[in-house]
Amino acid sequence: MATTFQVTFDAADPRALGDFWCEVLGYVRDxxxxxxxxxxxxxxxxxxxxxxxNDKNALRDPDGAGPRIFIQKVPEPKTAKNRVHLDVNVGAGLRGEERVARLRAEADRVESLGATRVTEGSELGDFWIVMRDPEGNEFCLQ
Structure with a gap:
């Protein structure tokens, strides 16, 4: 039996956060x-x-490959670092400066949607950019 799962976000504004993630991931609202x-x-x-x-919002991958994302309204703001985060793979198959340029271009795009760039990192030939969505949830572009 296959196990399925969804990723759940707490949010102050589920509709706006859902719109952000639809743009970043190419998802659609349920x-x-x-x-x-x-x-x-x-x-x-x-x-x-x-x-x-606006208490709840749910998003899905239109191709059915990725997990469903559920966003629920909560009264308290985010106050600490995430223990789990999404890695958004936008540099698959690219190496070196081509990969770095692709990730930086995507970071620019998601910043225009309301994200914040936190830091860039590299180790053992890998490169990533840590970002925060409009409500402060960390995610990485890889």
């Missing part, structure tokens, strides 16, 4: 339930007050 054209239509039909419409 489709609304069958019988509803939009999530807003479904939430209205279920009687959920509009102020709660």
């Amino acid at each position: 489709a609304p339930p069958e019988g509803f054209a939009t999530w807003e239509e479904a939430l209205t039909a279920w009687g959920l007050p509009e102020e709660r419409w």
Whole structure:
């Protein structure tokens, strides 16, 4: 039996954080339930007050290869370093300066989406860039 999993983020603004990760990963928001054209239509039909419409968000890989990402609203802000983080592989198959240039270009792109560049690192021929998403969650470009 195959095991599946999803990655869950706590967030202050699940919709905005979901939009960020959709752009970074090429993901899409989960489709609304069958019988509803939009999530807003479904939430209205279920009687959920509009102020709660941004309590949750879910994203998926349109090709079905990557894990689902679930984002839930929490009242407290992020206060410490992540114990788990995503590695976003944008330099696969590249080496040397070509790899470094590709990762730096991607870091520029995700910064334009609201990320923050933290540091660059290299070891044993590998190179990576540590970033933070708009809510401060660390991730690496590799």
